[in-house]
Amino acid sequence: MSDAYVALEGGSVVEARCRAPGTSHGELVFTTAYTGYEESLTDPSYEEQVLTFSYPLIGNYGVRTERFEDDRVHPRAVVARELTDDVAEWLADEGVPAVDHLDTRDLVGQIREGGAMKCGISAGPDASPEQAKEALADCPGMSEHTDIGAQVSVADATTYEGGDGPDVALIDCGAKGSIVDSLLARGATVHVLPYDVSPEKVAAFDPDVLFISNGPGDPANFEAARALVEEFAGEVPLAGICLGQQIIARALGGTTEKMAFGHRGVNQPVRDLRTDRVVMTTQNHGYTVAEPGPELDVTQVNVNDDTAEGLESDDLNVITRQYHPEANPGPHDSLDFFDDVLAMAGDGCRTPAAAAD
Template identity: 80%
Template sequence: MSDAYLALEGGRVLEARARAPGTARGELVFTTAYTGYEESLTDPSYEEQVLTFSYPLIGNYGVREERFESERVHPRAVVALELTDDVAAWLEHEEIPAIDHLDTRDLVTEIRDTGAMKCGIAAGPDATPEDALAELAECKGMSEHTDIGAQVSVDERYTVEGGEYDVALIDCGAKGSITSSLTDRGADVHVLPYDTTPAEIRELDPDVLFISNGPGDPANFTAARELVEEFVGDLPIAGICLGQQIVARALGGETEKMVFGHRGVNQPVRDLRSGRVVMTTQNHGYTVAEPGPELDVTQVNVNDDTAEGLENDELDVITRQYHPEANPGPHDSLDFFDSVLELADRPVATAD
């Protein structure tokens, strides 16, 4: 007898096994990552989403806090073919509903074919299909969260020391390994709230302005966009994932929501200048549709030609749509952080 239910926007209600009790609603997405479940579950970019793992067994090497990318689990619920007891216990402790013993191959195929969809979950001994449908109905009636940055950003600035450069990292939902990738290369990283003002940046006087990854629609991160508009031409500017989208919008580009996004550790990216293809880690549901007049597309996704890298050498702007810090994933693109810090040693041109 089932004790968990997943109600899909398309009308189906799937039966499952409850692994961590509770109810939840959100956007149902999937990741193709077969390792790194601890990093994925603590990635702030999954805020307000229900995460489905396409890999069949999640938890086969336990749960270790040193692998976490933030202080808590961010998806509203977790779906898998099979969750180990370690992961189930962790999610229950975090009060995140989790279900397994359902056909995730079929579920991922549906998401891939029809797009990310809203869903409702009910799990536990008293759960009913009606409970899941009620969660779905609530989710359908919700407007998009326009201030999602407040849920994932730091409240106050803090600094992680690393060396001679000063990097102002605007935390729109930053993974911890972005900070460590910079400090390992000799930077003091000042982690700042997502709504930091230009005056605060001027007071800090950093060598680089860095816009982080994060969840949701880049159009909702107006404060970060205004920072880019204010300091382009005065400071080197870098961005990862959501950060690339924010930078593009600030410089006249356009973004759009993808059908089901890129989430996984096996996304191939081609550099247009060298022809080199690297494998990358990705987690995003929006993309840069038009880069605008100031930015050149320097890297593209091999599968769908979406923009994976944007640059302006004269203005010292460099961004990546994927996660070069990996964790989880291949380390093919770690040299991105070297390129970012090299900008701190170069004079910046004046924006037109």
């Protein structure tokens, strides 16, 4: 007899095994990553989502806090073909429901066919299909999370001292820790600021670069960050990753749209339109830039579907990426993005090798 149930938008209920008890709901998405489960589970961009791993075994190299991107698990629940005890115990300690022993190949196929969907999960000794359906009925759409930034952002400004490189104001819309680490490794000083910080408070830091981070949800719900871009565009160099690219594009006259099932995994191929070089990238997003607007040029595209992966403007000093150049555990094909970002601030930037000297 099953002790876990996943109710899917559309009416079906899938039986599973409980690995961490609880009742939850969220947008059901999948990742193709076969490593980096610790990084995925602590990525703030998964807030309000239920994460399905397409790789059949999750947890085969344990759980180590030094690999975390944030200090907590962000998906509302976790689905896998098989979870090891290490990961199951971690999720139980975090209060995040987790289930396994179901056909994730079929589940991923349904998501690819019908798009990311709402789901409800009931797991534990008292679990029932009815509880899962009730959780599903209470599940809002991602665009309805109008203040999702408050769930993932720092409450107060925090400064991380680097070397003698530029000062970066990082607007925390759900920033991964690896972004801060990548900037610090190049000698930058990073001011991590709340997602709804005012232009006046940003100006008080006198940043050399304004950096809009990754994060969860619909970019249309991050109006404060959009206002910052409008305020500082052309005055301070601008950079963005993932959600940050979408916010910058919207602020500069572009549009965004929700994708059918998004890009999530560590094997997304991206082509640079100027060099024809293809790099493999880590991605986690459900929205994309539909039109970049008059101020930005598309410089990189996804090989699989031609969506915009890189935007730039020489006139406004803007550079953005839809993927995650800072990806851990990898690939690291695109780490030079951070060199390009800091180069916009002038000669104060040092590469990691130079900093080590």
